[in-house]
Amino acid sequence: MTILRKIAVGYSVVAALSVVMVAWLGYHEFVEEPAEYAAKGLPDLHQDTAPEASAVIFCGLVPVLLGCGWWWLHRVLVPLRTLTRAVEELDTHNLHQPIPRTLNGDEVDKLTAGFNTMTARLDRSFQQIREFTLQASHELKTPLTVMRGQLDGALRDGDALPPDQRQWMESQLGEIERLGKIVDSLTLLTRADAGALTLQHxxxxxxxxxxxxxxxxxxxxxxxxxxxxxxxxxxxxxxxxxxxxxxxxxxxxxxxxxxxxxxxxxxxxxxxxxxxxxxxxxxxxxxxxxxxxxxxxxxxxxxxxxxxxxxxxxxxxxxxxxxxxxxxxxxxxxxxxxxxxxxxxxxxxxxxxxxxxxxxxxxxxx
Amino acid sequence: MRILVVEDDKKTASFIAKALKEEGFVVDILADGDEALAAIKATTFDAVILDIMLMGRDGLSVVRQLRAGANRTPVLLVSARGEVNEKVEGLNAGADDYLPKPFALDELIARVRALLRRGGPAGNPTLRLANLTLDTTTLVALRGDRKIELSAREFRLLEYLMRSAGRVCSRAMILEKVWDYDFDPGTNLIDVYIGKLREKIDTRTDAKLLHSVRGVGYTMKEPL
Known part of the structure; x- marks a missing residue:
């Protein structure tokens, strides 16, 4: 059961009890009492008011009050719905955008503030991971360059190398090349994650x-x-x-x-x-x-x-x-x-x- | 031919220098951007291999300063940053070519040689190699009297190879110039195209023009 429904049910029960009470009081006031007074031969105190008019006022007031209550409930829950939508739209790319606050100091506003602090912390961690990946990719490139260059150099002047050794070196070279490609792809993906993929539109x-x-x-x-x-x-x-x-x-x-x-x-x-x-x-x-x-x-x-x-x-x-x-x-x-x-x-x-x-x-x- | 290698990683600088020396170049090594800028201004180098990340001034800034001072020394940028548009950035700064790390030595040498030949007659609309003629205005290719049917891509590939006749074109260079790719496609696309091209121009003759260079790429040259 949603909060809205719970409050609505509670409100309806209270409203229904009120209606019963008002109806009973009204009945007592306008029907029982005049009858009692009449039985005792006393003058009816309500003779100047028409009972029908009072009934209309009472009956009309009830739906109006119910309507107002419903509207108010909706209004109070709007920030909660906004918060829900904002949370649903959150992913790793927009963590840095805080959810707009109402700043009216109510519970939902405080919840939003707390939530924004949490996403900011998360965003910082993601940021750190991305920076680390980029830095690591770059740091990996230098040893890869040296390994590839030295192997390449050895193969270039390695005409006298035994065939199995040559084959082994070529296989190493192939693996280094593959590693280089993976590092390149990771760099590109990390940039893209950070929304920093520079495009020449x-x-x-x-x-x-x-x-x-x-x-x-x-x-x-x-x-x-x-x-x-x-x-x-x-x-x-x-x-x-x-x-x-x-x-x-x-x-x-x-x-x-x-x-x-x-x-x-x-x-x-x-x-x-x-x-x-x-x-x-x-x-x-x-x-x-x-x-x-x-x-x-x-x-x-x-x-x-x-x-x-x-x-x-x-x-x-x-x-x-x-x-x-x-x-x-x-x-x-x-x-x-x-x-x-x-x-x-x-x-x-x-x-x-x-x-x-x-x-x-x-x-x-x- | 004198080449300056500007690279702050000693091991990298040393294997680059060794390979270039073996190819018959005279090589100088520097590790600092500011020193490199001063050296290029003071001495005439035939080409400069310039790392982007350097001590002192970075490589991009060195190129900008050189070009601002109307110094046209050919520059090949190398970089470990591995950012997708770094190449565009480098070429905009005034570099002549860009090579991401890690690279194959043969690739580096092929590119350096391409830089040294830069500025040759490129405007000639009719290309000739032995009895192969390529007319870039009428898009007609002839081997002797025999007309060769080529697709648009094959034509561009042949044109590029003929313009670079006599030197090695690496697969990456071909991809850049003919396919407009700035990334490694990881397919054997070029080899398949070369196979088709070879079938069209080099079959029915012993005078082969299109040759493979093991581990690097392809070259076109006059038959011996």
Missing amino acids: QPTELGELVREAVEDAQILAQSAGITVTLDPCQDVQVNGDRHRLRQLLLILTDNAVKYNWSGGFIRFALRNAAGNAELRVTNSGVGVAAGSPDRVFERFVRGENAQAKVEGSGLGLSIAKSIVTAHGGTIEFESEHGKETRLTVRLPATTKPHETSGGQLPEGAI
Whole structure:
């Protein structure tokens, strides 16, 4: 039972008891007493007032009082509802924004103040973790650079090295490279978390970038016999960072190729829908079992089918989501287990809907 | 060719210097930004490899000061900060190229060599290498008399390789110039494209023009 309901019930019980009491008093005053007086032959003291008028006043007053009470209750609970909404909207990105206070010193205001202090403390901890990650990434780069450079140098003048030693060094080099990539991805994600992903915004024709991504997808998918189509490809402009948007498209393309079947398909579709550039990438493949679709955006989480077979860091979709969010858009993952997977990206568009071209790329285009 | 390496981590400076010396360059090493600025103003270097995080003045500020003083010495920035738009920041400050740490030595050398060739004739609309001709205005590619059909991307790739003929183009350099990527895609995209390109220009002939450079990238050169 909500507080509102509890108070309302209490209030109604009190109101109902009052009505009963008033009714009884009224009955006693206007009906019993005059009858008693009349029986005793005494003059009726209420003769100058009409009993009907009093009854109307009493009866009318009750709903008015009830209404006022209801309105007052609602008013008192408004700050509580505001607080609830604000708390619901809180996440790691907006912890630094305090919830507005009424400053009237009531209980809810004090609760808000306490809550703001708590989120400020939390925000400081998150901030410290981010700063630590960035600092750590940077500190890791120097030893990585030295390790890579020295191994590289040794391999360059290591023509006389025994083959197994050479192989071992090359494998080390590969691992150092991988470590470097993970550190880079972590830096990017940490920046994005702090809302400090610096974007070079400029009007960008998304269609052009998508067409190029599709051409790359066709090249990458060819050896696996995967069919790649683009339909439709509506002209739509977004205000975005070209490099990050290319990175986003590459992540989507690469995933669609990697988590596919040989002989499968990838369907790209770019639409201008309700002021948004809506890009869909659908691919055949095992997909993700029900229950975990949203987890694909979490860091280092990979589909169970991906664990063994496909090479990757498990950071691709996290980066994709960060890029989309930094552009004020949304990304959605749907998967029909054992059949297909679809990623839908919506980015705020800057032009009106206007379809120009579509369809499968001509065969000669590649 | 004399190259200045400005790097405050001794080990990093030393392996860079060693590799450059092996390539036949004369190398000077400095660790301080202010000293580097003074040295570049006082001595003529053919190129400068400049770390961004330095003791004293930082690398970006060194480049800005140089360019403000109309000094055009080619500068390759290297950085461990790993921020996505640091490259844009560096190029805006006046640097000629940017390489994030950690990097492969061959990558560094390929980029230094590209810097040294900078300013060559780039405006020529018709590129020639042996009997391969690429007309960048009519978008026609010919190997001898045989016309070669190329997609837009393949054309841009071939144009870039031909403009850099004789020197090694690393995969990262190709990605930057042809794909406009400033990140490592982690795919074999380039190798697949090169394979297709090679099929189109180098099959049916023994005089191969397009060559792989193991572990680095690709190069185009006249057949021996």
